[in-house]
Amino acid sequence: MKKITILTTTKNSWFLDYSKYLLQELNKNKKILVNFCKNQNMIQKSSYTFILSSNQIIKKKNLQKSEYNIVIHGSDLPKGRGHSPWSWDIEKGKKFIYLTMFLINNNSQKVDSGNILLKKKIKLKGTELIEDLRKLIIDNYVFMVKTYLKNSKKIKPQPQKGKATFYPKRSEKNQKLDIKLSLLKQFNKLRVADNLRYPAFFLYKGQKYILKIFKQN
Numbered sequence: 353m354k355k356i357t358i359l360t361t362t363k364n365s366w367f368l369d370y371s372k373y374l375l376q377e378l379n380k381n382k383k384i385l386v387n388f389c390k391n392q393n394m395i396q397k398s399s400y401t402f403i404l405s406s407n408q409i410i411k412k413k414n415l416q417k418s419e420y421n422i423v424i425h426g427s428d429l430p431k432g433r434g435h436s437p438w439s440w441d442i443e444k445g446k447k448f449i450y451l452t453m454f455l456i457n458n459n460s461q462k463v464d465s466g467n468i469l470l471k472k473k474i475k476l477k478g479t480e481l482i483e484d485l486r487k488l489i490i491d492n493y494v495f496m497v498k499t500y501l502k503n504s505k506k507i508k509p510q511p512q513k514g515k516a517t518f519y520p521k522r523s524e525k526n527q528k529l530d531i532k533l534s535l536l537k538q539f540n541k542l543r544v545a546d547n548l549r550y551p552a553f554f555l556y557k558g559q560k561y562i563l564k565i566f567k568q569n
């Protein structure tokens with residue numbers, strides 16, 4: 353039986369809302385034993401550690417607990433290294449987003465620079481809101497992890513090719529709306545707004561107004 357670890361170190365991450373579903377799906381495979389942890393120092397000896405949401409550099413001593421340390425990053429690497437790539441891409445109006453599974457390079461300090469194992473291209477309708485997008489991403493996380501575990505011996509890591517680009521960390525200010533622009537022109541910004549953690553807002557006559565967006569069922 354293979355032991356795998358799912359690690360997320362980002363406090364209050366949206367990923368935690370879906371972790372139970374992810375674990376349920378992975379535990380359907382009776383040939384693996386899944387350990388979920390939110391503290392990198394709690395990583396157990398594993399065949400694979402999948403780092404699916406982390407805002408920390410994983411210490412070398414913790415990386416050494418697993419044979420392979422794997423990240424799924426939300427962009428078409430090497431494009432879109434850094435923070436919240438699919439949110440940035442959607443705000444730009446991209447019709448596709450990507451997930452890239454790669455090995456952590458223990459000998460490099462460059463962020464998101466490891467050899468690529470798998471890529472998944474995801475087509476968007478253009479009407480998805482944040483919860484739709486997150487569910488879509490989690491479903492593809494499950495698919496990619498299952499695919500890799502089933503085919504790990506056949507999958508050959510490939511170096512990243514092309515010029516790297518980087519996205520900065522998003523903050524509350526990224527959800528600020530311009531009241532002089534139409535909602536249509538700012539719809540993609542609304543699509544990636546988190547109604548609880550970082551809702552859309554605008555300023556008018558010195559007052560801040562919060563906007564929350566939902567689909568009508």
